[in-house]
Amino acid sequence: MRQIKATADAHMQRDIEAGRKWTCECESCHEIRSLVGMEKMLEVRPLAREIRQIEDQLQSMPNGPEMQDLMQRYLALYDKLAAVVAK
Numbered sequence: 001m002r003q004i005k006a007t008a009d010a011h012m013q014r015d016i017e018a019g020r021k022w023t024c025e026c027e028s029c030h031e032i033r034s035l036v037g038m039e040k041m042l043e044v045r046p047l048a049r050e051i052r053q054i055e056d057q058l059q060s061m062p063n064g065p066e067m068q069d070l071m072q073r074y075l076a077l078y079d080k081l082a083a084v085v086a087k
């Protein structure tokens, strides 16, 4: 899982910096992104909701420190999500 997450993190940052959207479809990215869909787990719901909000915010955000902060927040939410699901 750690290896998958590290790969997905790198791809996520590359995609968001390039086009404000995480679009990579490789196996690692697909696996991490699919965690958002596990909303039958109660603990996942608030995380998934915030992830979607950040995705919306990122769309219209110019490059800069604010975008970097938001992206870091996005990465951290996926860390939490992975931790919750791995429990």
Ligand SMILES: [Zn+2]
Residues within 6 Å of the ligand: 007, 008, 011, 012, 024, 025, 026, 027, 028, 029, 030
């Ligand atoms: Zn990828």
